[in-house]
Amino acid sequence: MIYRWTQELIPTLREVPGEAEIPSHQWMLRAGLIRKLGAGLYTFLPMGLRALHKVERIVREEMDRAGALEVLMPALQPPEIWQQSGRYKAAADVLFKVEDRAGREWLLGPTHEEVITSLVANEINSYRQLPRNFYQIQVKFRDEIRPRFGLMRAKEFIMKDAYSFDATDEGATLSYQKMYAAYSRIFKRCGLNTIIVEADTGVMGGKFSHEFMVPAETGENEVAYTENGKYAANLEKANSRGPAIPTPDKTTGPAPEKFATPGVTTIDDLSAAPHNVPAHGQVKTLVFIVEDKTVIALLRGDDQLNEAKFAAAAGSTIFRPATSEECFSALGAHPGSLGAVNVKGLTVIADEQLRNARGMVTGANEDGFHVRHVDAERDLAITKWHDLRTVRADELSVENGEPLKIRRAIEVGHVFKLGTKYSEALNARFLDQDGHQQPCIMGCYGIGVTRTLQAVIEQSWDANGIIWPVSVAPVEVQAMAINAQSAESVALVERMAKELSDANISVLIDDRDERAGVKFKDADFVGAPIRLSVGERSLAKGAVEIKVRRTGEVEQTPIAEAVERIKALLAAQWETVKAE
C-alpha cells in the first residue's frame, strides 16, 4: 500500500500539547495519531488507526491460533443480567447507564462476562460441546473516576476480551495456560517487554490470575519482583518474609498502661521526642466503613495498608475510611488516639506482623492518650488475622529469599481463572457424562488494545519521536524526494515505493513541497522503521539514502540495490518481534 502525505490527515504538532503529560500521549498527539474529543475520549486519525489495526491483527492471529472463536457482542446490555450476576451493584460506579425512549434502562458494557455466559447458558448443554473459548475485539465503556494519559485510561476504549468454558477444573487450567501462552506471544510480537505478575482477583472474583505488565516509569501499577525472574507480583498481591526490622516481642509488663500524649496524632509525632517510640513499635489503627459496618485494621506503625489485601480480608470491595466523627462515635476518640485495646463488638483485622508483637504502643481511645506495654494477642480485640501490609523494596521473597525490587508498570493484559461464579449465577450448565448438571468452569482474559498501542510507544521513543516496532508501525517505510520539484527524484521515489508496495511493504510518501528539514522532522515524529530519501546530491552518485529509525544509522545505497536493502533491513527488524 502506498499513502501520500498530501492526501492524508497527519497533523503533526511542533509544540508539546499542554494536555499531555507522558511521552507516549504527547507523541500520539504530536505525530498526528489521535485527537481528543473530551476527557478519555479520542478519535483515531488514519495513521493511528493503522497502527491500532496492526495490534488487532496480531491479537486475532494469536487468539485464533490458540483455538478461540471470534464473536461480536452488543455494547448495549440489559441490566437484568447484571442484576443476576450481582454486579449491577458491585460495579455500579463504572457503569454507564442510558435510557431508551420508553424510559427503560440499558447499560453500556464495561465488560462482557454476563453476555457471554447468557449465550453459553442457552447454546451449550453438553460436555461434548466443551471446552470453548470465545473472544471479541470491541469497544468498552467505563465511567472512570479519572480518565488519564490519553488512551491509557479512557472512558471508551478497545478491548480484546475472551471467555473460556470448561467441563473440568483441569480443563479450565489448560484453557488458562493456553491464553497465558497466547498473551506472551501477542506482546512479544507487538515488540513489548512484559513482566508477568501474580495478581489480585479483585472485583472479578475467581481463583487466580496473572497480569501482563509493561515496565514504565509512567505506569499506574507497581510490581514487586526478584532480579532472577523467579518471583513477580502486583504490589497489591505481593508478600515477603517481612520487614527488615523485626517487631518487638519482649514481654513487657503485666498490663497495658495508659499515658498522656498531648498533641500527638501521628506515628511520626509519637516516634519523636519526648516519647521516642519507634514506628515499628507502634500499632496503627485504621477505621473503615465496609458496606455499612465499622471495621478496624491494625498494622505495625511503619507499615502501609494494602487496600486489596484489606478488601480480601474484609470480604468486600465496598469500603471507605471512616470520618473523624465516625471514629469518635465508634471508639470514643478521634484519629490519632485510636486503638483496639478492649474494643467490643467490632470486626478487628490485624496484620500478621503483629502476631508476636509485645510491648507495643497504641492509641487509648481517649484523645491525648496512648497505651504502652500492649501485647497484640493478649490485649487487642483481634477477630481476624490477615496479611494486610504492602511489601517494601529489598524485603526478601517468600519463595526464594531473593530481595524484592519494585517498579512501575502499565497493565496491558490480565488473565483470570474465574471458576463458576458467573456460570452459576447465570445458569450456564452442561450435562456431564453421568447425566448430572454442572456449572461450566470459566476463565476470562482481557487485553487493552488501545492501551497496548500506547504502551508500545511509551516503551519506544526518543527525543525526535516515535520508534515503531515494525510489527505495529502504521507504515513500514516513509519515502520522500528531498526536492519535491525534482522530477527525477520524484519519479524514483514513486518507482521504488511501487516496488516495495508490490512486495507487500507499506510506504508513506511525503510528497509535500516542503523544505527537507520539515520532512525529516516529521518522518522522525511519525517513526516509520525505515526512511528512504532521494536527493539530488546522492542521486548524482547513483545512490539513495536509507535511514534506520531505531539506530539512526544512515547509509547511501546504490539505486539498483535499494529496494532489496530495505527489504533486508525490515526482515531483520521482523526477527526481533517473532514469538517463541
Add this chain to the structure above:
RNA sequence: CGGGGCGUGGCUCAGCCUGGUAGAGCGCCAGCUUUGGGAGCUGGAUGUCGUGAGUUCAAAUCUCACCGCCCCGACCA
C-alpha cells in the same frame, strides 16, 4: 468524589496582581526570495478572552456560581 492547577485565534503562551483600543511566536492564505534537519521578507485572514450573573462610567482583568480540561488519590484493560 477529596486536594491542587488551568481555561485568551488551529498550537504554545503573554496580558489579569494595579479595570480603560486584545497581543506575541508558530501554523494558515497570497507574493517574492530561498531550498539536505522545523527558512527570510512583505502583505493578509482568524478571538462570544469557557458560560452565566454581579460590581463599575468601563471587565480578559474584580466577585459569585456553573461548565470544561490537566495533575495527585481511590478504580481498572
